[in-house]
Amino acid sequence: MTIRHHLSDQLLMSYAAGDLPEAFNLVVATHVSLCDDCRAQLAAFEVVGGAVLDRCDMAAMGDESLTACFARIDSLPNTPVRARKPARRNGLFPAPLADYVGGDLDRVKWRSVGAGVRQAILPTGKGASARLLHIPAGQAVPDHGHRGMELTLVLQGAFRDDSDRFGPGDVEIADQATEHTPVAEAGMDCICLAATDAPLRFNGLIPRLAQPFFRI
């Protein structure tokens, strides 16, 4: 997998600092699972966190706080916390995404949103929303702008817009200024993980076909 479009430093730092809404965290964690370059940059931003912590002044601790901490340690069973098992990826989805779907591609509960496009909204906390998109090969996406910030991570296939190609592992970072016409490449259906901090517009009361699908 040759990744050409990476997460921005801004996103990686915000993820390291713990400032992103859950849906963006999911896109970052999924891309980093696929990309050692961003994994290394993320680790560098965590070192900044260590330096910030080390520079913090020392708050006065309560009396006997060390004793209390030992009591806490002793109250828990002394079975070592196991490391999260390194994932052996058999399917398409890296572990953090598979966690949200409850399995791989075959477990996704797709819903049609018209023109052959399907989506599945993933359960995430407030501030942003995440969904999987399935775009038939060769399908043009209606011209659309973006409200807020939108991250689109390609998992399978590819899409092109006026200026660029986004293949597996690539992430497109779009904001209000982005106007483009993405087209899923011929040959293979395109599956993406997308997250946006714009409010979800799509609900059952609005005719689905009228919705530009990337935002929905």
Added chain:
Amino acid sequence: MQASDDMTDWAGLMARVRDHQDRAAFAALFRHFAPRVKSFLMKSGADATLAEECAQDVMATLWHKAHLFDPSRASVATWIFTIARNRRIDALRKARRPEPEELDWGPEAEPDGADLFESRQETTRLGAALAQLPDKQRALIERAYFGDLSHGELAAETGLPLGTIKSRIRLALEKLRQQMS
């Protein structure tokens, strides 16, 4: 940071906690880091009681996860930061935080002496670099790490020398990928 702190072998103390459940070593780590974690959490918006509670939690986690600490990959300060950050997200934002896939560093991935030394120095060097930033810029970075800044407000350019850290980790990842294939 006091000069004596630079000389303390925090990773060595962690190893004694891991291998011998050494309470004196843990106490030394606690005295240095617990008050900083408490202060970190208070800057993140926790009141003193909650911050004290969570700081003890973070330090207890340090004890229970001591065997997972890999000194060639991160300094003790960096590792404690990630535990404190996750505790903060849990306690203050009550949100989930998906993590990247774990890599199988394996037991045979022996800590490289040079890496060990480097990860120890990196936090100290970055602390010094932070101290030299203009006040406004430093404050912005610190606020981001206290969870007090949305990603929209964050400056893309930190002015911190992160290139060498990234290259070191990138190299370690390449080595690992070669071993795995």
